[in-house]
Amino acid sequence: MPITTDQQIKGINFSEFAFRKILFISAISIVILLFCFFLTLVASSLPSINTIGIKFIYGVTWDPVSDKFGGFPFLAGTLFTSLLALIIAIPFSLSVALFLGEYFRTGLISAIFKNIVELLAAIPSVIYGFWGLFVLVPLIRSLETKIGVAPYGVGILTSSIILSIMIVPYAVSLTVQVITLVPADLKEAAYSLGATRLEVIRNIILPYTRSGIFAGILLALGRALGETMAVTMLIGNSHIVPVSIFSPGNTMASVIANEFTEATGKIYLSALIEMGLFLFLVTTIINIIGRSVIKRFSIS
């Protein structure tokens, strides 16, 4: 029979101590990592914040050669594409969420559609961009010729369509989660009063899940704001303020992707990093709000 000696106990105690420390260090390193992200971004954008200041937000000329860094065209492009993508995506994601969370909760049909939506999320952004470039752009171009606007093909609308395809699965998975949490007795009470399914959805499910659905849409917006590759390939990369859904433009993420490696000059690089800081802050706030709403929802 093995006897545990003092020496061995000491060894075990040490391993125990080391193990707990490793766990603790791993966990705290994630928090530190995120904090350092923020500090690095702030520190590296300081040159730009100091020299350009508030003009960074409303300035409309982006001309690195003459040291003019107005970020408004990109801010407008980012908001324009993301909001348009949301408008396209919301009816679809709500439908799919109701389909999976209410009409077909179980069974083969549900499984098939669920898997399709999940695979939609699995396709890499760069492949969506590539596909958009060779399938969607010609389609939009012929549409533009038909209605008589400049046939760029690339532009706000093209990017928004691809973006909406990319954020639907994300919005769906969050929304289904809250729709399935609606208490059955609430729905049954409404049915017993003679409500049709549509009336149950309108008067019970939607009001009950309102905050959850809002959070889902908010998180989808967060994803759309930072999406880079597909948008970079489809938006046309022109430094103008987009005036219509057909005009080419640029988003913050795509201008970073295009110009970061070529950015010579301290202010130029710093201005691009400031855009990164902006994206970081916006997505962080969106995520904290969205997640806390969803968490509160799933607890109640």
Place this chain on the structure above:
Amino acid sequence: MVTTIKYREFKNKLFKVIIILLTTVCTLPLLLVLYKIFREGISAINWDFFVNLPKPVGETGGGIVNALIGSVLLILVASVISIPLGVFTGIYLSEYRNTKLSYFTLLSVDVLTGVPSIVIGIIIYLWVVKTMGGFSAISGSIALSVMMLPSIIKSTEETLKLIPNTLKEASLSLGVPYYRTILKVILPAGITGILSGIILSIARVAGETAPLLFTAFGNPFINTNILKPISSLPAIIFNYAISPYEDWHKLAWGASFVLIIIVLFLNIITKIAQRKWKVQF
């Protein structure tokens, strides 16, 4: 206003039809993308495609061997960095559920999930590329490892939460030290859940392009030195897709096909694994 039952039932049916219709439309993009990639991709693929380097403009043929090796190397190194850190953090979160640190760690993980990949690229550029004085495979791997962390941590935490306390208590009551209980009893009990999280995170970063643009950069030749720039499948797709040359587009379709097959394969394995070896007690 009087609404008859017939009218209400009509509306009800109409709504259901609309829902089914919109849901069906939602599946179209997947089918269209897969159809296009398969049609264009298969014709680009042959043996040479997997063993040759890309040819310069004007010459037909050529392959993507540099990108294949690059992607595998990038992901391997990224996994070596992120798996231990992610699994240990996941263990911490499931073991210490109500501490202040676990609250902030969970919050950080949620935030990290949402950080745009291009921003992670910027940070790793500032941290690694600038310090080392040039683009390198290791910086690309670090960027990818940051992107893998949230899903590894989440899947570890959520799997280990399902494992009943009695299992742990039984092991501890037999005199097994705490760290051995975790590593030899709890972790193996949830290994399928953790593994599927890891595979999913690999599937996710295999197609990531944005963080590699200014870290791993790209390389027209085969490179296995992690301190030198390296090519990758998504980077090659991006560069060739936006080029004006027909031959390069063909390479990009082939590379997209390979990438899609890898990503779908990894996703399907996880699905099967999750169903077959579900962690449950």
